Every structure is written in C-alpha cells, then in structure tokens.
Amino acid sequence: MHNLTIAELLAGLAQKRFSSEELTLHYLARIERLDAKFNSYITVTPELALEAARSADKTRAQGNAGSLAGVPIAHKDIFCTNGVRTSCASKMLDNFVPPYDATVVTKLAQAGVVCLGKTNMDEFAMGSSNETSYYGPVKNPWALDCVPGGSSGGSAAAIAAQLCAAATGTDTGGSIRQPAALCGLTGLKPTYGRVSRYGMIAFASSLDQGGPMTRSAHDAALLLNAMAGFDAKDSTSANRSVPDYTATLHDKLDGLRIGLPKEYFGKGLSPAIEKAVHAAIAELEKLGATVKEISLPNTELAVPCYYVIAPAEASANLSRFDGVRYGYRCENPSDLFDLYTRTRAEGFGDEVKRRILIGTYVLSAGYYDAYYRKAQQVRRLIKQDFVAAFNDVDVIAGPTTPNPTFCVGEISDPVAMYLEDIYTIAVNLAGLPALSIPAGCVDNKPIGLQLIGNYFAEDKLLNVAHQFQQATDWHRHTAPGIE
Amino acid sequence: MEWETVIGLEVHMQLATQSKIFSGSSTAFGAEPNTQANAIDLAMPGTLPVLNEQAVRYAIMFGLAVDAPINPLSAFERKNYFYPDLPKGYQTTQLAEPIVGAGHIDIELSDGSTKRVRIHHAHLEEDAGKSLHELSFAGDSHGLSGIDLNRAGTPLIEIVTEPDMRSAEEAVAFAKKLHAIVTSLEITDGDMSQGSMRFDVNVSIRKQGSDKLGTRTETKNLNSFRFIEEAIKLEVSRQIDLIEDGGKVIQETRLYDGEKKIARAMRSKEEANDYRYFPCPDLLPVAVDNETIEKIRAALPELPAAKQQRFINKYGLSNYDAGVLTAERALADYFETVAKASGEPKLAANWVMGELSGRLNKADINIKQCKIEPEFLGDMIKRISSGAINSKQAKQLFDEIWSRAHGAQMEGKAASTSAASGTLADSIDSLIEQLGLKQVSDTGAIEKIVSDIVNANPEQTAQYRAADEGKRKKLLGFFVGQIMKASKGQANPGLVNEILLKKLQ
DSSP: OTTOOHHHHHHHHHTTSSOHHHHHHHHHHHHHHHHHHHOOEEEEOHHHHHHHHHHHHHHHHHTOOOTTTTOEEEEETTBOBTTBOOOTTOGGGTTOOOSSOOHHHHHHHHTTOEEEEEEOOSGGGOOSSSOSOTTOOOOBTTBTTBOOOSSSHHHHHHHHTTSSSEEEEEOSSSTTHHHHHHTTOEEEEOOTTSBOOTTBOOSSTTTOOEEEEESSHHHHHHHHHHHBSOOTTOTTSOOOOOOOTTTTTTOOOTTOEEEEEGGGGSTTSOHHHHHHHHHHHHHHHHTTOEEEEEOOTTGGGHHHHHHHHHHHHHHHHGGGOSSSSSSOOOSSOSSHHHHHHHHHHHHSOHHHHHHHHHHHHHTSTTTTIIIIIHHHHHHHHHHHHHHHHTTTOSEEEEESOSSOOOBTTSOOOHHHHHGGGTTTHHHHHHTOOEEEEEEEEETTEEEEEEEEESTTOHHHHHHHHHHHHHHOOGGGOOOTTOO | OOEEEEEEEEEEEEOOOSBOSSSSOBOOTTOSTTSSOOTTTTTOTTOOOOOOHHHHHHHHHHHHHTTOOBOSEEOOEEEEOOOTTOTTSEEEEOSSSOSBOOEEEEEEOTTSOEEEEEEEEEEEEEOOOEEEOGGGOOSSOTTOOEEEOSSTTOEEEEEEEOSOBOSHHHHHHHHHHHHHHHHHHTSSOOOGGGTSEEEEEEEEEEETTOOSOOOOEEEEEEOSHHHHHHHHHHHHHHHHHHHHTTOOOOOEEEEEETTTTEEEEEEEGGGOOOOOOEEOTTSOOEEOOHHHHHHHHHTOOOOHHHHHHHHHHHHOOOHHHHHHHTSSHHHHHHHHHHHHHHSOHHHHHHHIIIIIHHHHHHHTOOGGGOOSOHHHHHHHHHHHHTTSSOHHHHHHHHHHHHHHHHGGGGGTOOOOOSTTSOOOOSOHHHHHHHTTOOOBOOHHHHHHHHHHHHHHOHHHHHHHHHSOHHHHHHHHHHHHHHHHHHTTTOBOHHHHHHHHHHHHO
C-alpha cells in the first residue's frame, strides 16, 4: 500500500480493498520501524491519525466522504496544528503548541486527509539541505549519506521513504521544488496568493507559499484542489476561484510553446543534469510541444536580490520570538535586555541568526537605499523578465537544481549553499507558480525538471507534468532499498 | 532677552471601532487584562493581520474634516523595536504613504483673532499594549512586570502638526478644537483620561524675530488639556533657563508627571532606536477611490466651526457661547433640544452652560451621562418664560430635578447608572405644585403684601421718598427683599417692582 499514489489509494479505499484505518496503521508502523534512519518526522501523532482515519472510514461508509477522505499525509512542521506541537524545527518553538490550525491544515482536514504527523525541515525554513534543523539533519532515502534538500526536506524524505502518501511543503526560494527534485518527487509551488499563508509560520512573507509534495502531478492536482482558495484571514491571498486542477490534466500538449532560458543552462550546471533536462524536453516535444530559447537577463541577480529581501522580512517576522509570551525563554534572566538577548542567542540556530543579522543590516539607517530599496528595484526587473517571456511562451522549462543531492556536511560555505537555489529563487521573487518533476537520475540520484508557468497557470503546469508522467516513468522510480 | 516659543503636536487618537485594527478582538476599555487579545494580538506564529475597514473610513472622515487630501494609495510599514508590550516586535504603522495628507485647523485666540494651524499629515497605526510595573500587582510579584495586551492593536490615527503654535495657550486651543472636531465626527470617544487622545508636545525656543528653529524636545503622552499647558510652560522655562545660563538644549524625549508637576528626560536622540521601517508584506496598499471619499464626505456630520456659526445666526448666541456649546457634539445636541423644547434659545444656552454644566462638573460626569432629559429642562425654561415661576424658583426647581435624576451624584460621588438614583416620572407642573413654587401673579394679592410691608416700615418709606436716584435703588432692594420673603418667594418679581414703585411715589 505504501508505494501507491493518492489517486490509487482513493481507488483502493473506494473499492474497500483496505480501510483508512488499516492504511494509517500500516503507515504508522512503517514510521515507527523505519524513520530512525531518515529522521523525516519531528512529531508523529498516532492517536489523532487513527481517530481521523476512523472518521474518514465512517464518512466513506455513509457516502459523504471528502475528496481526500482517509488519505494519510504529513504536514511540514511550519503549519500550525491545533493542539499539536509546531516547532518550525527550532529550539525556540520546541514547546509551542498552537491553539489554532493553519488554513491549509483546516482545508485538508475538511477534505478528509489523515495527518500522520509533522515533518522535519530547516529551522524556520532557512536552508537548502535540511541540516539546520534543531532536531538533526534528514537523510535522503536515495542515499543515506546525502541531504534530501530543504527546507521541506522532511516532507520530501517521508514521501520518498514511503512514510506518507504525500505531504505539504512551503517554498520561499525553492523549498518545495529543490527537495522534490533531490528526492525524485513532484513538488508544486503555487502562484503567490493561491494558497493561504494563515497559520504558516512566516519566513519571508512576500515570498512564502505553501504547496503540495507528491508522487505524481495527478496527486499534486488532487491536493492543490483542497489547499487552494481565497482566505479572508490572509490579506495577500488571491480572491479568485479555484479550478478543478484534475480536469485539465489530460489535455494534449499540441502547440504548447516551451521557453528554455539560456541563463539556466550556463556555467555551474552539472553536465549530467543538463543532458537529462534536454532529454526530458525532447520528450515534451514528442508530445507536441515546440521549444525556443528565451532570455531572462536578470537571472544572475536573483540570488543576491533574494538574500536581501528574504532576510529583511525575516528579521522582522522573527522579532516576535522574544521569550515573553510563548516559546523558549532563557533561564533566570537578570533584566529585560538579558531576557531578549539570551533567549534569542540560545533559541535560534546559526543560519537563522545569520539571516536576522543580514536582514537587520540591510534595513538599517544608511544602508536601506543601497540594499533593500535596490533589491526591490531588481525584483521588479526580474518580474519583468518573466512577464516579457510569457508573451512568447506558455511554459518555461529548465533544471530545478544545478547539482544532484550532496553529502551531509559537504557544503559549509553559506554562499555556495545559497547558489544551490539559483534556478528556483527568481520564481518566488516574481510570485509565479512552478513545479519540479523527476526527470532522470545521475549516479542513482534523482534530478528534477522545473516548469515555470504564468500567474495562476497551475492548471497548465500540472497538465504538462501529467502528460510527461504518462509518457515516462521517472516518477515511478523509488529509492533503492526501501522496504 | 525675548524668547519665542515654537510648538508642534503629535496626537495619538484611538478610533471608536468595535474591533481592533488588524484583528477581530474587542476594543472596549476596562476589561480584565488580556481578555481582549486573540492569537493575532498576541503575535502567535503564523497569524496575519487583516485591516479593519471602519478604521480606514474614520481616518478618511478625519482627513475631510481638516480639509486634507486623502491618499488614493496609502501603505503600512513595520516599525521595528523590541518591547514587551509590542508583541510582534514591530508596530504596523504608516510612514512614507500616510492615508491623510496636509490639512489645517483654525483656532480662536483669546484676543478674538483666528489662527491657522497646519497639519502635516495623519496616519493609521496600531496601539501597543500596556506594561504594568510592580506597583499594579497584588501579592509577592516584586520585581516583576505584567503585560496587558487588551490595548494592543487598538486602531489609532496619529495626527502630526506643523510647528505653528507659539504658546501653551495656542497649543491647548488647538487640542480643544481638535477634540471638538473628532468627537463631533464620533470617530473617537475622546475620553482623554482613559487615553483615547494622547498628546506629544514638541517644544523649542528661539530669539524673537529669528526664523531658525531651536533644538526641540518632545514631551510624550500628555492626556489632559491641563497637562499639555503645564508641561509646555515648564519645558519653556527650563529651556530658557538652560540657554540663559549658557547651556544647550539637547534633543530628547521627556516625560511629564502631572501629579508631581515635574518632568524628566527619558532618552536622548543618540539613544533612539533605528526603527528600520520597511513596507509590511502582510498587508496590501490601502486603495481609496473618489467615489468612496465623496460618499463619506456627503455623510459627514456638521462640524464644530459650521455649527458655531449656525448657533450665532439661528439662535442669536454670542460667539463665545456658541463656541462653548459646540465644543462637544453631545453638548450641542443637548442644547439644541432644550432650545427647541423651550422656544427660548438664549435662556436655554444660559441654563445648559450655567446650572447644568456646573452640576455635571461637580459630579464629574459628562453630558452623555446626564439623566435629565433635555425636553424636561426645556419644559422648565418654558415655565420661566411664561411667568409661571421666577428664576429664583427655577433654581430651586432645578435643584430638585437634579437630585431626583442623579441622587447621590450631586454630592460629587462616582457616577453610577444603578437604580439608586431617583426618578423624574412627574411632570414639570406637578413638581412645581409639589414644591409649592407657583408664582403669584395675582395683582390684588401682591398689592396687599406690598401695602403691608410699606406700612410696616414708615422710616424706610420716608427715607426713600427723600433720597436721590442712587440711594433709592438700594432702598428699593430692601423693600423687594421683604416682599419676596413675605410671599415665600412666590410673588412675580416684575409685578412686585411695578406695584412697589407706585406705592412709594
């Protein structure tokens, strides 16, 4: 059961081949037996999961099951869950139990999903390797000495290790797409505003977006159907109707115009990945797509621009973690200043502190114009590059990452780590939707094809990805040695 | 050396919305600590702000009332600093793009002239919570501070003036005029003692005739007109002393203690925070179209200046009386009802500004808490103008009305809405009857009393007849007093005068 897609599980549940309770027990047993190797979960919630599973079985028997009734998934530990510890993989929130659910959690629960637990991640979603977690690094099921990517590395590893059917992730600069690529999964970052950010612990508010991580584009469409939509509690959520993303999966790709940005195939890209991506694009051509080279001239500015804006927003977003109302508080503070400084010095990890410092610096009097204001101007240029490109093409394609997964501890230079997100970051700055799908393997390590769409063109992206997955079986490859 | 004072104000005004500016929590004052703070007000992780549209409407109303342009696209920013009563670690406020642009308020000076005070801008922002230091605690909490987040997120508009005021009196005149405008708009309850309007005064001095501004200090959080006046006067004399002694004014933030009447420095400019403002990514820019503005403009209530002019024209009131009555919308409304009910606007103005306001002040309550219906007071005034009672009797009657309506409050005790206070179920005529206040206008009866008194005082009568004009007046008073006494105050004084003069001829 554990290697089935959501679509297959729903069929099995509908045909009573297994109940959600059986399915959930099966997954819980696997987590219990196997997750010590991967460290993909921070918190597992067996009682709540079984309760939800029984309730799903009941609604199914009564004939009023939700669209995802009984499907066991996991939530990235950045989504607040009422009554269940939500840590953001930080010592700061190790004791934090929210009294509310994130909107994404509520919506998926309404659709009937069973939440098995909360997945590991980079601390406050800051990282590309899942090495910054307070709860220890996550191992890539394809190669246990390697990272699963980040920051949604726990979600990716849990799916790849078949410890859940699907998971939620969040993507601020590639945090869904990069781990999806490195773990052989489908991961979709929706258009900014498509999915509510309410209850999703903020890293960089103008860039953060939740989305599905799954075994297939079809599964991603099923999850997005339930996750997306306007939320009055999030002022930046889009007041715009949600199509049925499964309805257009089967559309043919005849006449689809694909743009290949020349900047995404330059130096720094692993030749093996370049080859695999070109092969995947040739496959799409066979399905009727036409391909042309395009240019996104400001691509090289995306990483530096991002590393001004994201830390600036983070420096303010993380100010609330002050030891006063909830979360970690240092012992025996001597005064208010001591309370603040020691709580934050002891509660945050190094990468989080680094970004708070960068963000504070770029917003400081005398530096604001040179950094923050300039970065906002660059952000507009990057967005304009995409807007211009979408005049000529329907979808932009390229590699998700420059390299396959790397070893735990291999990249210690922060800037080298930041450059792992070189192809994904611009999408967040522009607010566009993009997904990563498995497109081959390099040395038995999966790599991803990234498809970038126009605003709110998730349906188009999922359609192209599904058609690709109908013609290929890369998404069906599973990590070696998984029981 | 002659010094000129230069004053600018920053006013933080709480808006009278039902809920907070970015959350659905109630904004009611006086609840148990932290009972009006939800997950958003507590800045729990993942929570997001949603702008209260009523707060935006109120800000627009204010802008229109002070003749300021409304910014079609204003934006919220984050002002970053750490403090325990600031849950997010930043205040969401407006800086570069405030909702209200430059406007002005005209104030009247004591010499009768009018002065225009320019408003630089006004912007929307959220209030912080309150830190309660140990004295507010019971028990063994020594050394601890408590935090009450009920106020956190209460909508404010901050109004920033140009440095156009030249004396404490002008600053107070501005503050009062502003108070009259915003309470007439009903966008704030205007209750300064509860912190609904808090004034920061920026004060500097310069040599008479100089056009260069001196170094200013900012005295923060003054919450009464009296404190504004005292704090400015104190600061001006401090600055003059400092400079005349060869010192220099340092740019700093100061606190004024209204009880002890002293002020102290809080922090200097060097110690000031770098607030690292940047646009709040959780909130979209606030777009206001012309149609909305015009709709709000059309629904604006009459403003104090227009109302004052109308009172002068329609009721024949003096400029001063019209100014007092229009300083508060509730007072103006009360007066107009009394004027209408009595048909005697001038008399109504006298009673509302005199006896009634005196009683309210003594009881420390405001006109909204007054339990005497204005129609009832109007009825009473009607009895004066019809001659049914004289003004002396009216005062006696009013005392009775007040004590029936407010009971113990007339002794200045705390306002109470309980049933302890009396009732005014009786009509005004029945009250007059009960108190035996019916004025005697029966000529025969009065003539008899007058005759009796004149006959009983032959000495004074003779003196009167022999006296000159000035002395006669005094003696006349003696006779009137005796007659009124004999009539138990019920004789119509006009008739008494008339008949007495004839008798003494």
